[in-house]
Amino acid sequence: MSGSLTIVGLGPGEAHWLTPAAQAALDAASDLVGYGPYLDRIPERAGRTKHGSDNRVEIARAEHALRLAAEGRTVAVVSGGDPGVFAMAAAVFEALEAGDPTWRALTITVEPGITAMLAAAAKAGAPLGGDFCAISLSDNLKPWEVVTMRLEAVLAADFVIALYNPISRARPWQLGAALELAARHRPAATPVIFARAVGRPDENLRVLPLSQAVAAAAFADMATLVMIGASSTRLIARPGQAAIVYTPRSVTKSPCATSQGRI
Amino acid sequence: MSGSLTIVGLGPGEAHWLTPAAQAALDAASDLVGYGPYLDRIPERAGRTKHGSDNRVEIARAEHALRLAAEGRTVAVVSGGDPGVFAMAAAVFEALEAGDPTWRALTITVEPGITAMLAAAAKAGAPLGGDFCAISLSDNLKPWEVVTMRLEAVLAADFVIALYNPISRARPWQLGAALELAARHRPAATPVIFARAVGRPDENLRVLPLSQAVAAAAFADMATLVMIGASSTRLIARPGQAAIVYTPRSVTKSPCATSQGRI
Numbered sequence: 001m002s003g004s005l006t007i008v009g010l011g012p013g014e015a016h017w018l019t020p021a022a023q024a025a026l027d028a029a030s031d032l033v034g035y036g037p038y039l040d041r042i043p044e045r046a047g048r049t050k051h052g053s054d055n056r057v058e059i060a061r062a063e064h065a066l067r068l069a070a071e072g073r074t075v076a077v078v079s080g081g082d083p084g085v086f087a088m089a090a091a092v093f094e095a096l097e098a099g100d101p102t103w104r105a106l107t108i109t110v111e112p113g114i115t116a117m118l119a120a121a122a123k124a125g126a127p128l129g130g131d132f133c134a135i136s137l138s139d140n141l142k143p144w145e146v147v148t149m150r151l152e153a154v155l156a157a158d159f160v161i162a163l164y165n166p167i168s169r170a171r172p173w174q175l176g177a178a179l180e181l182a183a184r185h186r187p188a189a190t191p192v193i194f195a196r197a198v199g200r201p202d203e204n205l206r207v208l209p210l211s212q213a214v215a216a217a218a219f220a221d222m223a224t225l226v227m228i229g230a231s232s233t234r235l236i237a238r239p240g241q242a243a244i245v246y247t248p249r250s251v252t253k254s255p256c257a258t259s260q261g262r263i
Numbered sequence: 264m265s266g267s268l269t270i271v272g273l274g275p276g277e278a279h280w281l282t283p284a285a286q287a288a289l290d291a292a293s294d295l296v297g298y299g300p301y302l303d304r305i306p307e308r309a310g311r312t313k314h315g316s317d318n319r320v321e322i323a324r325a326e327h328a329l330r331l332a333a334e335g336r337t338v339a340v341v342s343g344g345d346p347g348v349f350a351m352a353a354a355v356f357e358a359l360e361a362g363d364p365t366w367r368a369l370t371i372t373v374e375p376g377i378t379a380m381l382a383a384a385a386k387a388g389a390p391l392g393g394d395f396c397a398i399s400l401s402d403n404l405k406p407w408e409v410v411t412m413r414l415e416a417v418l419a420a421d422f423v424i425a426l427y428n429p430i431s432r433a434r435p436w437q438l439g440a441a442l443e444l445a446a447r448h449r450p451a452a453t454p455v456i457f458a459r460a461v462g463r464p465d466e467n468l469r470v471l472p473l474s475q476a477v478a479a480a481a482f483a484d485m486a487t488l489v490m491i492g493a494s495s496t497r498l499i500a501r502p503g504q505a506a507i508v509y510t511p512r513s514v515t516k517s518p519c520a521t522s523q524g525r526i
Contacts, residue, residue, distance in 0.1 A: 016284040019274070019377065082377075084384040086512075090392030093509040097499050104501045110385035112377050114282065114345075121347045122373035129353030131413055133396035133422060142514035150394055150420045157416035159396060236360050238367045246356040249349075251405035 003069035009113020013199020034078035062095035082115035120195030125244035266332035272376020276462020292339035325358035345378035383458030388507035
C-alpha cells in the first residue's frame, strides 16, 4: 500500500515544544485527523485537509485515519502531548488489531512529543527526580477498583505519582478520592502540584500541601495535570520567586513503612 | 543577580527531537555545562564556552554551573533526554539547596525534552498505552532493596515498567535480577523491549518474550532503555515489517492476582 499514517505528538501548549520531526510529519501530511482543538493549533494549508472530531470517539477517529491511509493518503493523526501516553497511539493500534487485515501493510509511525507530566515538572522544578509513575484517573476504560489498587501500590512504595485525566463533568469525585487515599500514606506537608494548561497563555501552576489538596481538587479540570510528591519531595524557598519543587535523586532508607504496613 | 541558568533537555539522539524552546536556550547561552558527549552534539560558536565533564560528577557540575550563573553568565546545563527524568535537574536543585544562599536569587528554568522512554515507546508502537512507571535500576543513590520493593509493587499492580540505567560495568547483575523478578509475576510471553541508542544512527530495537529476556540482559548497556510490558501488552504481527508492541487502553478485570497474592 502506498498510504501512510503517522501519529504525531504536538506537545502541550504552543509550538515552542513541537519537535522538528513532528513538524515535518505535519508538513508532509495530506490529511490531518484529530480532536478539533488540537487541529486548530495547526495552520490551514492548500492541499491539506483537516478531519476534526469530538474528544470521545477515539476508535472511530482511528478507523477513519486508517481508511484514509489505505486509500493512499499521507495521514497524520494529531495528539496533544505525547501520542503514546493516554492519547491516540494505543487507540490507533486497537483499531488496527481489530480492523481490516490489509491495514497491517501500511507504514505506521509514531512521533513522540513532550507529555504533560514532563512540562508540568519542568515548570515546577524537578518533582520527577526519583522513581515515578503515571496513572489515568479515568474509569471509563478500567474499573475504579483497579485505579485504587494501583494507587495503593505506588503510594506504599513511595513513587512520585502523576495523575492524568484527573476530573471531568462525568467523573467529579475521583480526584478527591485519590488525594484522600494519598493523605493516608504520605505526610501532610507533601507537595501536590496542580498544573493547568502548561505552555499556554492561561498556564497556571499551584503547589499545595497534601493536607490542603483534597479541598482544592474541585478546582482541577480536564486540562490539569496533578502530581503527588514522594515522601522526600520538597520545596526550596526563594526570595521574590515561586518555590522550587523537587525530589532528590537519593533514597537513604527504605521508604516502604506506611499505614498499610510494609509491602 | 543578572545571571541565569537553564537546564536544557536535548532529547535522545539527533536534533530532530530537540524542541525550538530548547534550541533557543542553547542559542542564548554564553556557557554550556554538561557531560562531554552531550556537549559534542552542540556546534561550536564564537562567544560560547563549553565546560565538559565526566558522567559521574553531577553535583560538582551543578555547582560549577551555579557559580558561573552567579558571576552573571547565561548558563545552559545540557542533559540528554528530559532533564527532569534521572538527569541533571534534580542534581542542580540539590546543589542549590545545599549551596550559597545567594544562588536562590538566580533565574533558574528547566526546558523539557523527549525522555528515552517516550522515544523507545514510539519506535516500538505504544507500549505505554496504559498506566506505567519509570524506575532507575542504579543502586548508586538508593539501596537495592528499595529497587526490588518498588519493582514488586508495580509488578503486582500490573504497571508497564520502564527501566532507566539498567546496567553498567560497576552494576552488571541488577538488570538480570529485575527481569527474573518480573518473570515470577508476568506471563512468559510478556513483551520486553530493549531500545538502544534510539534516534541515533546506531539505533537498535529488540523485542523479546520475558522468558528469553533474562538471558539477553547481558547485551544491554548504559545507552539501553528496557521496558517490561503489562499483562495486557501484546504484539500485532505485520507482513514484512516488525511487529507493533502496544498496551490497550482498557483494563477489563482486576489484574492484581499474582504469585504474591492480591495486594
